[in-house]
Amino acid sequence: MSESQPQAVYLKDYTAPDYRIETINLRFDLDPEATTVTSRMEVRANYDPAEGRRPFVLNGQELELVSVSMDHDPVGDEGYEISDDTLVIPHPPAHFHLEVVTRINPSANTALEGLYVSGGNFCTQCEAEGFRKITYFPDRPDVMTRFTTTVVADRKEYPVLLSNGDRIDSGELEDGRHYVTWHDPSLKPSYLFALVAGDLACIADHFTTMSGKEVKLELYVQYGNEDKTEHAMRSLKKAMRWDEEVYGREYDLNTYMIVAVDDFNMGAMENKGLNIFNSRFILAKPETATDMDFVNIEGVIAHEYFHNWSGNRVTCRDWFQLSLKEGFTVFRDSQFTADMTSPAVKRIDDVSLLRTRQFAEDAGPMAHPIRPDSYVEINNFYTLTIYEKGAEVVRMIHTLLGPERFRKGSDLYFKRHDGQAVTTDDFVRAMEDANGVDLSRFSHWYEQAGTPRVEVERAYDAAAKQYRLTLRQSCPPTPGQPEKAPCQIPVKTALLSREGAALPLRLAGESQAGGSERVLVLNEPDQTFIFEEIPAEPVPSLLRAFSAPVKLEGGYSDEELAFLMGNETDDFNRWDAGQQLALRVIVRLIEGAPRELDRGLSAAFGKILADDRLDPALVAEALALPPEEYIAECMDEVDPLAIHEARQFVRIALAETHHEALAARYTALADPGPYRVEADAMGRRRLRNACLAYLVQLEGESERAFAQYEAAGNMTDSMAALVALVHNAAPRYDEALQHFYQRWHEDPLVLDKWFAVQAAAPAPGALERVRKLLDHPDFTMRNPNRVRSVIGAFVMRNPAGFHRDLAAYTFLADQIISLDRLNPQVAARMLDPLTRWKRYDESRRNVMKEELERILRVPRISSDVYEVVSKSLAA
Incomplete structure (x- = not known):
């Protein structure tokens, strides 16, 4: 970016695009260091030409412009204007053809936006504004066109050439190259464009839609990972069937493709017909993936598939409307997961995330409505507010209307706006019009930040x-x-x-x-x-x-909360009553109450633990104390160490008081049969490992955890035991860590778990442990998963370890400065702990502020990091 201060973009300034792109034909001549992209567009004015010609503005970044031609004639330097981020044709006719040839270096693209190389394969990430790093184009979601893409590459190095839509042509070229041409019949914006090229294994299957159409399903992974794809393919077919049954949405293309890549900023991307996934949301087998991994894979695959309608067929007009597609689709994938697993546990998981992180976002300097008024860098608004709070707002409409009337509204929405780029107002209006209701008061949820x-x-x-x-x-x-x-x-x-x-x-x-x-x-x-x-x-x-x-x-009393824990007929509220009672007990301890276990909390804990009629997964949730992050959100001034110590006191006291019952339940829940990815089996493992987490805190119980680690035949039980040992610094924890590394160091996703379990350990010395992990030969700053597994786990999942040493704030600032040169998106997301500097005591507050100011002084800081830091300091 330039040395000038980044400028904000405002919703109030939105205007329709001046030009439509009728069609675009792309040709990629792939080379890791010098890929040539040829773009041929048919362009038509989107205004009355009688009013005078308007300039045609195309976005572009980090591109080498080779040539420009209009209507087959070369355009000289005097025929266009070029800057760091635009190519402008000053006075084009109302209808014309434009050819732009650019050259890019995918190997040097460490930001992983646009076209880049991952594991020797080419892949793309164009949402939100990555397409402008591929070629010059009006890179905004309301410019929708039909793409035809030809990919050319060396056949031996890149036998697989993929893009959006249907394969319409292929052939051999001289010098050992080959090509494949793809045509996507659907109108789509540039952010949904995708390309993959490499030497990949293909796992094929098929799905018969409700109208009888056969759809080819293709899942591409690196060779050697084929045995980790069965769950992903099964999840895809379940999602396709569910979307037909619940929303009446049928898949429209002949082929649905998913590609798993190791280097990816996000979880996955819903590119039309060619989804690109972070490999951690595809690859799984019992030996390498936990139960939660299996659940998350199923949910993310469903999320990206559901986007085919709520995001692709109907997309957002501008990036201020991002929650139009993301909030609605998160709600849909939440419904799906609830139907596939336990509705109560899924609701608890969703609300826990909302309370611990989104509520904090609402209370922080980056607070924004689910439809923001402005932004400096759109990548910073892929937030829990947009996704999770956006989903809660859709859920409220569902609650107000009921399932049948909500379905009427969604049917009208899809019918009315198919093939269009629309707004959140259009979504709400469809709900109103389909049901004859007035939701005008509901608009405040879209316009206002903060948690009511x-x-x-x-x-x-x-x-x-x-x-x-x-x-x-x-x-x-x-x-x-x-x-x-x-x-x-x-x-x-x-x-x-x-x-x-x-x-x-x-x-x-x-x-x-x-x-x-x-x-x-x-x-x-x-x-x-x-x-x-x-x-x-x-x-x-x-x-x-x-x-x-x-x-x-x-206004509940402690006695009423204990009553609700034992008698509530709503599973969520029963769990929540326990959370609120435990929260009060912990806060009173922080404020100086005598160090003794609250009798009401202990009695309720014992009653739930002994009730074998309840869903084990729900019992596991009910036994868990509020996380430290949620406790912090309920306090005016945060003392992370006091929170940790008070919570640990309650955990150990509960373990000591209910030692025999916890041990008995742990033993009774042993599963003698083979591992199953089913709700009942996962619930039993969840409760058994919750019991272990309590037990291992007691003297003499570490051998139980080590025995489970040694005997575990699946990653769920193995990781639960490893976390219990490491996070309690229990005897033989180092032996378990070494064994785990020797067994799994060649599997990148499992190795991420090994890094994360150490970075999240709260014991004293956490900062030095994390410094050593950064020096480990298997650590790299270039892989977002690895960065999140060490730096992210330390600063976001280990509040006691992170805040124990003031030097950790300097450490984090150093990492952000380094990361910003490689990958600004990831760097900006790591800033979160520092943004809440005003909520801590003076000594912590001063150091955090100094580090934010130091980051802001760095020359050529990215707009991603600049926006977060400047807003944090100004709040």
Whole structure:
């Protein structure tokens, strides 16, 4: 980038493109260091030419321009204007053909945007603005065209040549080269373009759609990984069938391809018909992948497949609308995973991520609405707010409308906007029009940053048998938004008798009761809901299934939370009651309460542990204490070490008090049969390993963990034992680490686990351990997975280890400066811990701020890092 300060882009400045690209024909002559790209476009004015000619502006970065021709005639230097990031044709006709030839160096592309080389293979990543690093083009999502792509390469080195759409031609050329031509019949923006070339193994299968069409399924991996693809292929077929059954969406092309690559900034990319995946979301077998890996692979494959409609067939008009495709698709993949596994556990997993990380994002300097007003670098807005909070907003519409009416709305949305680039307003309008409802108040969720708070006031009138719930909403100020309008908040509610029964509900003004659960819609700053014929004061069950992404202040006593842990009929709320009770206990310890185990928490823990009627996966979640990151979000000033010590005290006290029960449950859950990727088997392993995590903290129990490590026939049990040993610095943990490395050092994805388990260990000396890991011969800054497994695990998953030594802040700043020269996207994402510098004590705060200021002084800092640092300092 130039030395000038990066400039913001604003939603209010959006205008439609001046030109349409009717078609584009691309030819790639592949060479690792000098690839030639020839682009032939048919261009037509998107305005009234009678008003005067407008310049045609094409985006381009890090390109060597070879030639420009218009309507087959060369264009000299005087016929165009070129800068660091644009090529401008000043006065083109209203309809013309433009040929642009560029040259690029894929081997030098360490940022992994555009066309680059990974493991000897060519691949692309064009979202959000990577296509401009391939050739000059109006690189914006509302410029949609039909692509025809010819890929030319040495046949011996690159026998596989892939791009979007259907293969329409292929042949041999002189000098041992060959070519394949692909045509994509669908209109698509440049961010959905993809190309892969290399020597890859192909695993083929097929799928019959609901209309009877046969679709070829092709999964490409490096040779030697073929035995790790069965789960991915099975997951793809399950996702295709589910999307037909639940949303009525059928796949449209003749072939669906997935390619797994080792070097990838994201998890995966939904390029039309040719998905490119980070290999960790494809490759899995029981010996090398954990249960959570299997679940994540299934979910990510489903996510990218669902994008075929919610993102590709209907795409976003501009990058401010990113949640249009991502929020909707995350909601869809969450539904899918809930159907494939345990709905309650999936909901708990989603909300845990939201509370520990997205709520923190909402409270930090990078807070933004799910439809931002501005950005400096769009890569910084691939955030949990866009994805996870965006999904929660779609979920609220689903809650308000119900499944059948939501399906009517989605059907209209896809029908109305197929082949278009649209906005979040268009999505909401389709829901309104299909169902005759008014969701205008709902727009505030898209426009406002921050996490709303809902405060509850309760009153019971025994004489009148009336129960009053008053709900008050507020939202704290965020950068640029000091005042907030009230949102439309669905609060799913039940009332429980003191015996634990859900009561029939009749609101004032209704003639009869209407079931035992209601969705109370909070539209105003405060509203009161009156329930009639309530025989005795109940315990309210509020925000069931986490029906809105808010912070609930329900005014519960410790006794009521313990009651809900034992009697709640909503699985999510039962879990949440335990989390809130444990949170209170830990916070009181941090504030100086006597170091003793809370009796109510201990009793509830024991009751859940002993209840073998419950889903084991749900029990495992219920036994887990709130993570340190979530505890930090609930405190005004964060003391990471005090949080860690208080939480550890409760964990050890629970383990000591329930030692026999934990050991008995651990033994009873042993699975004598073969490993199965099924919900019940995964739930049993989840609970058994949760018991082990408690037990290994006690003297004499490390041998149990080491025995499990030695006997484990699957990666789930192996990793659970290794984490238990390493994170507790238990006897023989180093022996286990050495054994693990010797066995798996040639498998990159498993080796990432070995690095991460050490970087996330909270014991003293964490910084020095991480420094040594960076010097390990298997560590490289050029692979994002490896960076995340060491630096990311240390700074984002090890709060006690990271914050114990102030020198860690200097360490992180050094790594960000180094990374920024290689891969600005990854560097910017590592900044997160420093952005919250104001929430810590003075000594930590001062060093964090100094390091942010030092990063900002680095010459030629990327726009990715500049935006995060400057906003953090200005907040």
